[in-house]
Amino acid sequence: MRIKFNAKFISAIVVGVILAFVINKNWGGATFLSTKNLSTFLVVGIALGGIYAITAGGLVVTYATTGIFNFAHAAIGCFLAFVYWQLSVKYHIPTLLAMAITLLVIAPAIGFLLDKVLMRRLRDASLVVQLMATVGLMLTFMGITLTVWSPKTGRTLEHFYEQSKGVQLGSVVATWHRIITVIIALLVAVALRWLLYRTRLGISMRAVVDSRSLAGLTGAKPSIISGSSWALGCMTAGLAGILIAPETGLVVENLALIIIVAAAAAAIAQLKSIPMAFVGGLIIGLATSFSSTFLQFGTDWSYAREAIPCVILFIALLFLPQARLETGKVRLTKRTERLTKPWEAGLGGLTMVLIVGAWANGWIPWFSGTNWGERSTVWLGRGAGFLVFGLIMLSLIPLIGWAGQVSFANYAIAGIGAVLFSHFGGQDGNPIGIVFVVLVCAPLGLAIALPALRLKGLYLALATMAFAEFTDKVLVRHPSMLDPSSSGVLYKPLRILGITISTDAADRKAFLMFLIVTFALLFFMLELLRRSRWARRWIAISDSPAAAATIGINLTTSKMAVFMLSGAMAGFAGCMLGLQTGALRVDSFPMFAGLPIVLLLAVQGVRYPVAAFMGALGLASFPAISEVFGNPSWLTQLALIGPGIGAIAMAYRPEGAVFYSGRDLAGLLPWRNDAREEKALLIAKERAENIEKDEINGMGLSRPFTEDKVAQLDRVLSITDAVDETKMVNTGGHS
Amino acid sequence: MKRIRAGVLIAALSVSVLAVGCGRSGSDSSSDTTVKSSSSAASAKCKDAKLEATEIGVSADTISVEVMADTGSPLAPGLFQGNVDAMMAFAKYVNANGGIGCRQLKVESWDSKLDAAESKNGIINACKNDLAMVGGNSLFNPDVTVLGNCADKAGQPAGLPDFAALANDINEQCAANSWVLQAVAEPCTTLTGSRTLKAFVGQYEFYKTLFNGTPMKGLYLVPGDLPTTVQSSTIQIEAQRKAGITVTDAMKVSGRAEQSTFTTYVQAMKASGDNFFYNGSNDVAMTKMRKEAAAQGFNDIKVWSCSLACYTENFKTGGAAVDGTYVWTQFIPFEEADTNAALKAYVDALGGKPDSFGAQAWQAGMAFKKAVDDIVAAKGPNAITRTAIIETMKTMSFDADGWIGKRSAAKVFSDCIAIMQFKDGKFQRVTGKPGTLDCNPNYVVTVTLDPQVEAAKIK
Amino acid sequence: MTTILETQDVVVRFGVLQAVSKASIKVETGQVTGLIGPNGAGKTTCFNVITGLQEATSGKVMFDGKDITSKSPFKRARMGISRTFQKLEVFGSLSARENILVAAEQRRAWDKSGFDPKAVCDEILESTGLTSVSEFMVGTLPTGTARLVELARALASNPKVLLLDEPSSGLNEEETEEMARLLRRLVAQGLAVLLVEHDMSFVMGTCEYIHVLDFGSIIATGTPLEIQANPHVQAAYLGAETVEEAS
The missing domain is CATH 3.40.50.2300 (Response regulator)
Structure with a gap:
């Protein structure tokens, strides 16, 4: 048997060596081959694995039947678990009936509703919009759950058969609930696989993903099919939630964040194979329990255990097949855009500076509590914070907006930048530290993307999420980064260009002005960059990777360049972030904190530098409005649901608010006939498209969906799968 | 956010x-x-x-x-x-x-x-x-x-x-x-390195009376999500030792941990023959711990103890599963x-x-x-x-x-305590008379250690 | 006239389906070569293999005497192979001018003759008749015009071989004739063109040499006249009955 010495083989060896090294170094001293330890390891591992496997299975089946990676999967499951609790514990409805209502009535209803309102619009949308919408959906579900069931009261969901003694395996008891969970996970995996590959419904579901019109023509009714796919997804999510909640507790955070682990297991399954999703879940469960039974990490890496899922995700990505260059992304969306001229950009930047300057000096009347002519210290500090987030948003524009590379890692990069700056420059108020940080964060931005540069955009997004999680759990917590004993302010006041920057009241206005001037300069630079050949190349890669390659663009090096630029800008933003907050803690940069930044930018318009300014204003609006209403608590709930709904609305306004309002505003100007005409054209075109879509969706009613049609679809699908698996010419060593 | x-x-x-x-x-x-x-x-x-x-x-x-x-x-x-x-x-x-x-x-x-x-x-x-x-x-x-x-x-x-x-x-x-x-x-004068710190041990003195001379051996569950909480736990652990309790294991728990992970703690307690358990984490962790111990058929713990963190309405919803848990406060209980x-x-x-x-x-x-x-x-x-x-x-x-x-203003430890046990759905007072607190200068001790170094030893 | 591009016994298999079976195609400089066949015959797959977007299961692709079978797509483009796509693959977010400009600017990576990309761009806009729409976002242009932009973009790379996948799709009679004239001009300057088309009059009128693909295999090659008279070709397009009738 000849082993192919290709990249995958080498990766496997390298990964194996590193793992062996890590295990050896951190061995906790327990004997491996003892019944006690082995049985603990296996029973705990499989119990955890069962939980992850169910969630991952549902995630994979959703992706396979809808083409959309549903970040909200675990959050929907969480919501359904609470519904089940409400029915079975609060209303004392018998268990089976409550489960039936939750899983067979409410879950499918949610699925069909989601499909009708949101998912249909997402199918043809770009990856950015799809991801933003599902992340927004996740936040919305979490917010709704927290609102309806306030976390102040505790709730418990009993395990199934909690009172019965479980099964003794070695020196460990496997409780019935956990055994049931694993068995159900296995059954679900088998059932779903059978459904997808052996039944008419399943084959139609898969067909609808690959070719909606083809499916319609052969007799499957696409609209019902896609609704069923989402119903199925929600049902599996709910089942997972009900089984998991007794183990994790009915806590929104615990339940919804399982999505990270599920994503890792789904990556192992390469988002295709449900049996592999089951295996993937087991692998992660066993890896976690292996580390808690046999490994002991020293203080430097004491949180490494929590990073296991994201490390596994990275490793899984190494073994994914390289993506074919995508074709067919062109959507003739009939909109016009003029390139911003340099003088316009300069004027824009100047306007921003003037607006913020006027605000900082109190010349713009606020709603409440201001003295005319004096902006309060508190708001000056907050303003700086919003601008720092605006800087992070600016860093995302070339990356996501132009090059189409969706990344959730920039907040983490900014975090690392802030931490690094606290060591270099933060200790002596020296601006040289900023340069150093920027120079480190540029290649860092690149390093994050390396494993996924040649993979589908979705995997890149997942890789960046994994990196953000890894940063939070491992990197930032290493004592040489943030000393756990250190507390208090980490940054000496920075002296730059004659001004002093710190969190002190006296320095805040100057800091704010420094930030807006820097922001305006970067904004101007980006607008100029948009007119350059770099941006053209990136946009070409985003619009049609295949065509870009055929005109000689080296996609890999181009992408590397934009990741470095984005990383550098994020690093700079990080220095400013550190200076603005003054103090950092090991948990200051959770992965989830980075999501709303991307969301808010995307809602405004991820391709337009001005959207970063609008995004910063958007961030400012929450506390501002809150202050107007006297800081009521219901507004806090809204703070969570709000961005979520905004992101979902993106499905209807995929270009971003800046684009639509820019066009609408232009239409108001009397000399912009072209804007009005174009808007009318677009509306007419959309109407025509929707009619067409409805026709396709409704197709199949009068055609019998016969056995041989099913077989035909099945054959086409298996060929499509095979096509996906054959590679583009390997750019491995030769590019 | x-x-x-x-x-x-x-x-x-x-x-x-x-x-x-x-x-x-x-x-x-x-x-x-x-x-x-x-x-x-x-x-x-x-x-x-x-x-x-x-x-x-x-x-x-x-x-x-x-x-x-x-x-x-x-x-x-x-x-x-x-x-x-x-x-x-x-x-x-x-x-x-x-x-x-x-x-x-x-x-x-x-x-x-x-x-x-x-x-x-x-x-x-x-x-x-x-x-x-x-x-x-x-x-x-x-x-x-x-x-x-x-x-x-x-x-x-x-x-x-x-x-x-x-x-x-x-x-x-x-x-x-x-x-x-x-x-x-x-001490607030130095915050790093080996130093003398104060700790309150009133609860342990009471628990010792429950053991009637039998040596106490126990697991200390450390809240593991932040380094500061781990370090403050080391002070308590040392105080337990000073009070004469053998701390057989100090192990970290994450706020997000599934109940299955508590099997590991049960195994540790079984292996060491523990008869005492102290929860430094929150009420959710305590509930999961007790449920998992029951599921594993481990009944050797004589005293399940928790801090003020378990004196909550949430904890009560654990019901029979958490019956018998001891909690302590330094104020007169609401009951x-x-x-x-x-x-x-x-x-x-x-x-x-x-x-x-x-x-x-x-x-x-x-x-x-x-x-x-x-x-x-x-x-x-x-x-x-x-x-x-x-x-x-x-x-x-x-x-x-x-x-x-x-x-x-001295910010020293009070030397008073009120200990309750959760029994039959209610917190019931077990030390001193209702309306009073049990005070004793011996309840406050000093320990000398470097919390950061000790924190590294916690699993 | 030399053979500048050649596939040798290329086979492409997708699972059970043999999409292309031992296809050997030659393309000569200064000539328009046609690649025709019924729907699903494997023509676009051949294009994908030649340009590197699809790995061949076996067989070789030779360009200018060199074996490029394992070269990545962008490397092949830099050697001088350009293409257009059956389904539009324009850069919809860029203007027509920018589409061409990207290609021209990219050409500087391998063409060190010191040309001015902007001048090249203007030239091509002229010769393809796109100057009037140059500032429009390609996404707003009608399909036929957008196809022209894609062709213009392919030309901006100054290729040695140009692969066109159904270039006349969406064009009316007049536009098709314009394109045919353009191709003739380019070919006269030494360019080699491989053309996939369904418009038979366009094919027969423009190509000097034609390969016919059916079910992944080359069933006939020759001049337009030879192809038109070939009974197997007729059968492939019209169905097996015709062969029986003819024989």
């Missing part, structure tokens, strides 16, 4: 292990009359006074204070809302009972959002608008310089008094102008509201729904009021300034009319 881990909450609750001290059993009369007399002396002075605006936050008819707490983090909404609710209720109570310093009390709330910048903003805001900060609880409050240099009405950097309900951040704990109800283990007027006032004001965060906020309010009353009694209602309050803080001693043990 900050996310809070349950671990951060555990941080709060585990530090509240160092909660309020206690009053002496039986011999409270003298302190009672001191409090009462200063209060009545104060009201006497109000009758003929011509009130002036003497300080920022003190006008002719109102005294304003600010309660700063983490209430608005989107993923943990209402975390310390209890503090705010309690302070608002306290203001209502005070205003209905003669006011404070001859004036009405006004409380403004500030949401520190688990964010360092907002915490600093809160202090800046209080500096600008209020006489003092009272009843607050902000987990992330590292920059308290404004507490030290806040300008008063006359423009002098007199500082801002801070009567915190709970000060979790070491910077706030060690600040000169903060008066904390809980004790501070750290004994009828035995203490101050406690009763609090419980009634909150409509019968008390919680430990709110209780501590109310106590902080009372401490603040005492400072004001002392000033008025000595120098009259126009002597209320920040400087005066800071002066009074330094020498004041306070026990919330017997509700808690004696507290002072």
